[in-house]
Amino acid sequence: MTSIERRAFVKGATLGALAFTVGGAEVLLTPGEARAQAVPLRALTAEQAQTLEALGETLVPGARQAGITNFVDLQISIPPEQALLEARIVNIRPPYANFYRAALGAVDKASQALNSGRGFAQLDAAGQRDFVDAMRQNKVQGWQGPAGPFVYFILRSDAVDVVYGTMDGYKALGIPYMPHIPPVQRW
């Protein structure tokens, strides 16, 4: 290893993990671990989290377990400059929490209006798929909020990030990750 590579590795190792707060102390966890340990949410309500988790799982199977909710919750509660969200590179104006709250609210409101009061998380798998397919094509009746196809695009990107963008995700697809500076904890 050259000296550049070695230094790079050391710094990357400390920067790569996500710092979740557990019992008042900061610990480095993957979002999946944060979910498994029921790390308290900072920015999303329980209802929003439930909707996001169900949406994430519909968009990309595995997103629930990979901790999409803990990932998004953490990213929207830190300064926008530190955020790792796709939202950051597609012209969404910070604070990003505003977008997510509006998007999740729009999904639930439309779902309730169309499904006798049931929010998105309460729909069965086929109902969730149909809803997402309509949202993708901007065809949800009575939709109010950020454009449906854009909500689809952003939440799908988040779900892809947590499932396929990690070192584990690459491994599952059989692709060598080959990092110069690896993020720690295979994240």
Added chain:
Amino acid sequence: MARKEKADVVIVGAGASGSVYAAVLAKTGKKVVVLEQGPDWKLTDLISSDFWGRRIKTAGAPFLLEGKNPYGYSYQSGWGVGGAALHYFANFPRLLENDFKIKSEHNRALDWPIAYRDVAPFYDKVASDVGVSGSAKAEEIWRPRGRPYPMPPMKTFRNGDVWLKGCESAGIRMVPAAVGMNSIPYKGRPACIYDGWCHVGCPIGALANPLVTYLADAKKAGATVRARSTVTRVLTNAKGDKVIGVEYYDAKGEQQVLEAKAVVLAAWSAQNPRLMLNSSTDKHPKGLANASGLLGKYMMAHFASGTWALFDDDVQNHMGTTGAQYMSYDRYGKTSHKGTFGSTYIVAGTALKTSDLGGFANARPDLFGADLQAFMKRAARGLTRLTAFGEEMPNIENRVELASDKDEFGMPLGKIVHSFDQDAVALWNANFEEGLAVAKATGAKEVWSGRGNMPTIHLMGGTIMGTAGDNSVVNSYGQTHEISNLHVAGPGIFPTSGASNPTFTIFALSLRGAEQLAAKWNTVAG
């Protein structure tokens, strides 16, 4: 309280263009201070991960976006030392002779006040300074001869090679792509190892980002680079014929004044006009150096038509660089596609990752759930892309202006108004059509066009160069017509955009402008 400090030259922005000016002027012994709004990135910050890579993308004051094709500001702009060139893909095509004289040859758009031959020696110098790999000889079927590139072409992989048959069948000659990357060790920097992480920054220095090229030279020659320093105004003397420095906010958020004998605005095409518009005085009521009324006008973007091909066998798409393996200027003539106008630059072969805007998942944005899961598995072996970049003609309605909202420093936000015209849309469509024909001829299992919203890539114009103060903001050196010690650097000075990625030309023009400023220092400096 503002502290007054003096420098010879203050450069606003530590990206591609600013770093060239800093190196040239520091080497002539000038006291150079580079002010950069974003963080002081080091190579060690460049983590190999799509989402960790977003940390080095834009933060700070947003631009408001209007028009039929709102400009993709936050993906395209830079933030921090290195600018957008910290995470660019280092494709290094150059402009060709026909780019410099569209008005003369086609009676539309604008002419440059210089010709290809004026820039050519600087392409050669830049290639030697930063390291370019490619085959000049192969490219010379389309352009005048120049010096060979200092390094042989990069390695190619199946994800690039599979396109050759299809391109040949369409009469598109592919040659090794010119890239600002090391195919072999160069000037103490290692050779590329083809792991495809260029788009989040190359921490080993195999890719010519400013940190390992001009900015390193500048620092070695004594230039100071000050991160977290946001310039809000350029200051002029009472007569309004010279700049005398800049006002900026430092890392603690305190306002400072930095006096200088010359100022170089290298804050990219969007920010440079914003700063100049915000620096108006009674002598420059419409913004600095804006007697022509053209400041902020003629903003141009490239657009890309991406064609996907999915093979059953393994095309090794995890191997390569984010830049291209092959390139062609065979559709670079302004009227190459019937019924359209503008050049097309074609590239093939790139390493792909799973997520982010250019990753597998966005090759089929319509898929989700189990369908996406199945596609990801197939894509991981057999997916590859051909990209055709198209040229947008300058349109005075595409512009940067000041908005009424303010940023944290009280500076009005910038607004970018951008719409593609019918010519651009027609060229975009023609390139999709041809891409699909090429892809079909590759023998791939499935092929499709990567259509979505029409993309806006790179940003040129806003401070265009021309022959005089009534038709442009700067001359061919980037010097403003009205204020001799104020230079503007970067793609903002292009009067037309070509279809080539802009940064090889940015480096070349910045070198030309910086050498001119150094040569004329005694008559120009305030």
